């Protein structure tokens with residue numbers, strides 16, 4: 600099947616798929632990831648199948664390491680300790696990682712969900728959390744996505760739209 604090998608050689612692997620997984624589940628199951636470039640990638644797990652094919656599992660432009668300090672991205676520490684599903688990239692040298700991805704979900708004790716379905720669920724969860732946080736605090740809504748956005752915030756927490764502070768004229 601597949602086994603973790605953080606010393607595997609990931610040279611010439613390329614992105615194959617993006618899945619939604621809680622990063623903390625990967626850490627719980629496999630231990631801390633190998634360090635990335637601390638810019639685009641802050642952690643990478645490497646796996647080998649029986650034939651020696653390497654698979655990589657990593658964050659990509661998902662944290663403040665890439666975007667700088669700001670409220671819309673987690674720090675690498677927050678990312679890797681998050682129990683909420685987030686985007687995880689899968690890389691390989693071969694053309695399909697489907698079997699590997701299903702195995703990975705199984706190892707994490709999760710039911711495999713196709714990426715498009717998982718993205719919709721995660722976005723709805725995220726939006727529900729924003730509505731729960733702000734709905735009682737403001738009447739102001741984002742003109743782009745309709746989420747509540749308090750007057751003191753410059754950008755919409757839900758979609759990132761730059762609203763500006765204060766009332767919308």
Ligand SMILES: [Zn+2]
Nearest residue numbers: 741744755758
């Ligand atoms: Zn918005």
